[in-house]
Amino acid sequence: MPGSVLEQVAGRLTVAELDEQGLPQRIFPRLGGTRAGAVPVGPGDDAAVVAAPDGRTVVSIDTLVQDQDFRLLWPGGHRSTGFDVGWKCAAQNPSDINAMGAEATSLVVSLTLPGATEVAWVEDLADGLCAALDGLGAARCAVVGGDLGKGPAVVVTAAVTGDLGGRAPVLRSGARAGDVLAVTGSPGRAAAGLALLEGRHPYADLPGPLKELAAAQARPVPPLALGPAAAAAGVHAMLDVSDGLVRDAGRLARASGVTVDLDPSALLPFARPLRAAADLAGADPLAWVLGGGEDHGLLAAFGPGAALPDGFTAVGRVYDGAGKVTVADAEPGTVGWDHFAG
Amino acid sequence: MPGSVLEQVAGRLTVAELDEQGLPQRIFPRLGGTRAGAVPVGPGDDAAVVAAPDGRTVVSIDTLVQDQDFRLLWPGGHRSTGFDVGWKCAAQNPSDINAMGAEATSLVVSLTLPGATEVAWVEDLADGLCAALDGLGAARCAVVGGDLGKGPAVVVTAAVTGDLGGRAPVLRSGARAGDVLAVTGSPGRAAAGLALLEGRHPYADLPGPLKELAAAQARPVPPLALGPAAAAAGVHAMLDVSDGLVRDAGRLARASGVTVDLDPSALLPFARPLRAAADLAGADPLAWVLGGGEDHGLLAAFGPGAALPDGFTAVGRVYDGAGKVTVADAEPGTVGWDHFAG
Numbered sequence: 221m222p223g224s225v226l227e228q229v230a231g232r233l234t235v236a237e238l239d240e241q242g243l244p245q246r247i248f249p250r251l252g253g254t255r256a257g258a259v260p261v262g263p264g265d266d267a268a269v270v271a272a273p274d275g276r277t278v279v280s281i282d283t284l285v286q287d288q289d290f291r292l293l294w295p296g297g298h299r300s301t302g303f304d305v306g307w308k309c310a311a312q313n314p315s316d317i318n319a320m321g322a323e324a325t326s327l328v329v330s331l332t333l334p335g336a337t338e339v340a341w342v343e344d345l346a347d348g349l350c351a352a353l354d355g356l357g358a359a360r361c362a363v364v365g366g367d368l369g370k371g372p373a374v375v376v377t378a379a380v381t382g383d384l385g386g387r388a389p390v391l392r393s394g395a396r397a398g399d400v401l402a403v404t405g406s407p408g409r410a411a412a413g414l415a416l417l418e419g420r421h422p423y424a425d426l427p428g429p430l431k432e433l434a435a436a437q438a439r440p441v442p443p444l445a446l447g448p449a450a451a452a453a454g455v456h457a458m459l460d461v462s463d464g465l466v467r468d469a470g471r472l473a474r475a476s477g478v479t480v481d482l483d484p485s486a487l488l489p490f491a492r493p494l495r496a497a498a499d500l501a502g503a504d505p506l507a508w509v510l511g512g513g514e515d516h517g518l519l520a521a522f523g524p525g526a527a528l529p530d531g532f533t534a535v536g537r538v539y540d541g542a543g544k545v546t547v548a549d550a551e552p553g554t555v556g557w558d559h560f561a562g
Numbered sequence: 563m564p565g566s567v568l569e570q571v572a573g574r575l576t577v578a579e580l581d582e583q584g585l586p587q588r589i590f591p592r593l594g595g596t597r598a599g600a601v602p603v604g605p606g607d608d609a610a611v612v613a614a615p616d617g618r619t620v621v622s623i624d625t626l627v628q629d630q631d632f633r634l635l636w637p638g639g640h641r642s643t644g645f646d647v648g649w650k651c652a653a654q655n656p657s658d659i660n661a662m663g664a665e666a667t668s669l670v671v672s673l674t675l676p677g678a679t680e681v682a683w684v685e686d687l688a689d690g691l692c693a694a695l696d697g698l699g700a701a702r703c704a705v706v707g708g709d710l711g712k713g714p715a716v717v718v719t720a721a722v723t724g725d726l727g728g729r730a731p732v733l734r735s736g737a738r739a740g741d742v743l744a745v746t747g748s749p750g751r752a753a754a755g756l757a758l759l760e761g762r763h764p765y766a767d768l769p770g771p772l773k774e775l776a777a778a779q780a781r782p783v784p785p786l787a788l789g790p791a792a793a794a795a796g797v798h799a800m801l802d803v804s805d806g807l808v809r810d811a812g813r814l815a816r817a818s819g820v821t822v823d824l825d826p827s828a829l830l831p832f833a834r835p836l837r838a839a840a841d842l843a844g845a846d847p848l849a850w851v852l853g854g855g856e857d858h859g860l861l862a863a864f865g866p867g868a869a870l871p872d873g874f875t876a877v878g879r880v881y882d883g884a885g886k887v888t889v890a891d892a893e894p895g896t897v898g899w900d901h902f903a904g
């Protein structure tokens with residue numbers, strides 16, 4: 221079939237073989253769709269224009285670097301697709317907006333690519349960006365601009381804008397003694413996935429549930445509706461769990477001038493489903509829950525009387541103190557699965 | 563003197579020797595100043611909050627990659643300082659906002675750094691960012707956030723937001739037959755500087771005026787007041803001259819569906835001061851004026867009756883046509899200094 225031969229040839233075309241206009245011409249049509257039509261000025265000019273009906277704009281920037289934040293080829297043989305990297309980019313950036321209690325309104329994306337990068341990989345990245353915005357419910361967010369350049373490794377940087385919808389921004393510094401600490405999702409899954417991808421166990425032989433953990437690493441699913449919901453519910457403090465529960469709880473504790481105590485009985489239900497992966501990787505599932513990053517859930521402090529919005533699970537309490545995190549009053553580094561559940 | 567010994571040791575400290583908090587703790591204090599106080603939420607949380615009184619936000623992103631957009635060590639022996647790279651980043655990003663007729667309101671900056679990068683170089687970069695915003699008159703713009711990560715080369719990406727102040731955004735697509743084409747500054751200086759830096763002639767031996775051309779490459783000076791001034795004067799179309807007069811005029815011509823003719827007699831005054839550099843580099847000064855990028859001036863189309871705002875020089879005319887650029891009706895590639903001035 222001539223068609224499939226053409227596809228194969230196109231799939232091997234590299235970035236270096238296209239002129240400066242060629243790559244944007246292939247990527248732009250994949251980014252638009254109907255959503256970009258809501259943006260006053262989309263891609264193609266010196267800058268885009270995004271609606272900011274609130275009179276304020278929330279803004280953040282985040283970068284994914286090859287061999288630091290993802291691998292094109294993992295030790296177990298799995299390959300990160302362009303789609304994966306695009307998805308991750310369009311998940312983690314809006315997650316920072318979510319953590320302010322805001323809705324993402326635009327993404328601008330800068331790609332630095334080795335000349336040998338396949339054009340199909342970049343097209344796949346563009347598809348992953350859009351799929352994440354669609355799949356995560358970032359209905360108001362479009363890719364409105366970007367930049368392309370050459371470099372020795374794949375570097376994907378996105379900046380994201382957001383709209384607070386008239387609400388006050390939710391900072392890390394608002395937690396008070398007596399607050400309930402709560403998380404979304406099931407912390408530790410992305411760390412389990414990372415251990416599986418980094419392990420030498422062949423990826424192809426992993427059972428389905430363990431492949432799902434790997435997917436949690438490659439394509440995180442931040443709960444983009446829950447940041448604004450928590451803000452509307454009067455949450456005191458909130459942040460994106462990008463570097464692990466203990467580390468990010470420490471940031472909240474230091475910013476707020478409080479101590480946070482995590483309840484192991486609330487954390488063990490997150491650890492139990494990770495047992496099989498932990499056994500394979502020779503790891504402690506509770507250590508993943510406490511220390512694993514990149515799930516991009518929310519960590520939030522709600523007032524003692526507040527009803528937690530659907531999707532949040534209480535995992536601890538806020539006390540007077542000076543920026544410490546404990547687990548059942550113990551140092552986080554000293555606790556593990558065996559300590560509490562063994 | 564113990565003080566100078568300490569400074570020397572600190573100067574050699576590398577990024578790899580600091581923990582994750584160490585580098586932000588050294589950079590944040592350099593970014594703030596009084597200007598950041600005008601931002602509702604500055605650096606340190608998941609995202610920043612920037613005022614957008616106009617109800618719209620202009621947004622753009624741009625990247626500088628080591629050995630593509632700057633060299634740490636040039637062939638002639640000159641070293642790009644962190645200050646240079648920071649300045650260039652904080653000049654070229656607001657230049658895109660300027661070209662929309664808007665004022666820059668915030669910068670978020672992502673740094674990807676090899677572990678061996680000296681901390682002092684990064685501190686110098688932070689100083690260069692702020693010095694450019696101050697020196698270019700971006701009085702409303704602060705560095706409000708960032709991201710730090712490791713990678714095989716220095717990659718500096720910034721996204722910038724801007725405020726239209728109630729005006730319509732100035733697009734590339736608004737030029738009409740009869741318009742006057744005008745530029746700011748003196749196109750070609752940055753290209754001359756690049757040729758001098760890339761040449762093998764020892765940088766230290768260059769006469770002062772040629773070192774100034776190198777500085778035009780390293781630390782461009784976009785006219786940030788002139789974008790809003792042109793918008794207020796009713797400019798029809800405008801863009802940032804980042805890739806050279808002919809190439810960027812081509813973008814304006816294609817977007818507007820017109821033909822642009824450049825007047826060599828208006829361009830020769832830009833070429834004359836580049837003669838000494840051109841003789842040294844074995845280049846054509848008019849080719850620099852026509853083809854050289856990175857000056858980050860503005861290229862604009864004003865209505866035939868409009869008075870050009872101070873700072874703009876007429877360089878051509880807009881005609882009915884289909885996206886072509888000519889120089890005195892000839893193909894740009896066929897013209898040079900010898901053709902018109904030789």
